Amino acid sequence: MAEQTAPRVDVDDLGQYVGKPVQVWGWLFNSRSSGRIVFLLVRDGTGLVQAVVSQRDVEGRVWDQARRLTQESSLKVTGTVRADERAPGGFELLVQDLELVHLAVDYPITPKEHGVDFLLDHRHLWLRSRRQHAILRIRSTLVGAVREFFDREGFVLVDAPILTPAAVEGTTTLFRTDYFGTPAYLSQSGQLYMEAAAMAFGRAYCFGPTFRAEHSKTRRHLMEFWMVEPEMAWAGLDDICRLAEGLVSHVVGRVLERHRPELALLERDTAPLERVRPPFPRVTYDEAIEILRKNGAAVEWGADFGGDEETILSNAFDRPVFVTHYPAHIKAFYMKPAPDRPEVVLGADLLAPEGYGEIIGGGQRIDDLELLMRRIEEHHLPKEAYEWYLDLRRYGSVPHGGFGMGIERVLAWICGLPHVRETIPFPRTLYRLYP
Structure with missing residues (x-):
């Protein structure tokens, strides 16, 4: 991975960095793909941000990594902040790089419905x-x-x-x-x-x-x-x-x-x-x-x-x-x-x-x-x-x-x-x- 010079910031503070590259360290809350784009919903404890990975804008390693991420895997995302009213919190990241810290396997709480006893x-x-x-x-x-x-x-x-x-x-x-x-x-x-x-x-x-x-x-x-x-x-x-x-x-x-x-x-x-x-x-x-x-x-x-x-x-x-x-x-x-x-x-x-x-x-x-x-x-x-x-x-x-x-x-x-x-x-x- 190339040397990272972008500052690490909290999701809550992304509004202060519009147009600038930043790092967000967190966990994958959810993801979806649409052809040559993968949307990663990342949480860091302060909020949620959508990280957009475009195949044409990233290295093959980053693209492959984005596609195999699983729910609650921990990761570091580097990208440029863009204002978008449709995105969670009003901002999103245009991803240049990402680093997988830990790949979560078979996370038990999935988006489907679960009973209260199971959740407790x-x-x-x-x-x-x-x-x-x-x-x-x-x-x-x-x-x-x-x-x-x-x-x-x-x-x-x-x-x-x-x-x-x-x-x-x-x-x-x-x-x-x-x-x-x-x-x-x-x-x-x-x-x-x-x-x-x-x-x-x-x-x-x-x-x-x-x-x-x-x-x-x-x-x-x-x-x-x-x-x-x-x-x-x-x-x-x-x-x-x-x-x-x-x-x-x-x-x-x-x-x-x-x-x-x-x-x-x-x-x-x-x-x-x-x-x-x-x-x-x-x-x-x-x-x-x-x-x-x-x-x-x-x-x-x-x-x-x-x-x-x-x-x-x-x-x-x-x-x-x-x-x-x-x-x-x-x-x-x-x-x-x-x-x-x-x-x-x-x-x-x-x-x-x-x-x-x-x-x-x-x-x-x-x-x-x-x-x-x-x-x-x-x-x-x-x-x-x-x-x-x-x-x-x-x-x-x-x-x-x-x-x-x-x-x-x-x-x-x-x-x-x-x-x-x-x-x-x-x-x-x-x-x-x-x-």
Whole structure:
């Protein structure tokens, strides 16, 4: 091969090099031929570009190489950039040279239809498809937007431990492990630790993986998922709701700003996303019960809402809606009772529109030591495991609260996906731990 002097560039940057020779290093996504021309669709991780190989313009070696390339073979392409509105991304390469780096043999994911189980078995390769690529690029922006928002709002990032000595969200959904002879559990939430961080920094958040050993096969559940959990000292329920709607609005705005092509590829109607602006509507649990009954749902006061009920409620509004003041007995032990009505708590769930259900859950925490001790006893939790948590009420307790937002559920809603399994690179579901 002749000495290469053309610069290597990303597909996303080809517009800066129109009329100039460049190199693109990537993988063959697809190819087709038309007589004396071969069209190579090359992906490099930033985008797709059509590389046009004309038999009359290249050496015989290059022509033969282009014709025998297989799907997902890795290669280096040298060519001149040409603007073409019909081409993917608006540009194409007129090939002068190419170098085969590795010839892929019998790539298992072909352009034909494959079942979901097959694709999940090959998740490590499925990530290369255009749909999965679009979803995970949006996820990356979503994560960045979350961090951007909390940095702007003055929150300190404090990492919570993944191995914990006790439950946060109930003892029935814990993954247990051995910690040198002592039982330990994979974290269900970093919230309790963020309460400690809020007492030190005023505003803190953690962002990481959480685990729930739920025997659930619904389209909204994963055993391992990512959650962002802010916590604020001196905060009431209104403060918490305002922070939540600000976060969601910011995240949706960033995705719309940067990923309209990806949303179009996913065939996502963006009109509902355009309406995601604060303030969000709020209804109490009592009002939600009335809405459900008017829509034919046979639900009794005191029952928790499932997917069907959440769908009915969210369909009654054109943007995310808060449901507040749930019955105390269906919420976590640390939720603060309403002063004028102790049978309900100062909590709020945020339901996404279009039937996507709860994406945020939170509220005020009990800041009274005696009440928190009673709640721990009523829930049959080991007091000794929560002594450090009780210390937060012994030494300078103040009103405080926060919430948790599940990244995968938010991403499923924004992308209009039917199941959360596509929202995380390697999903962990009830029957799947591979790859």
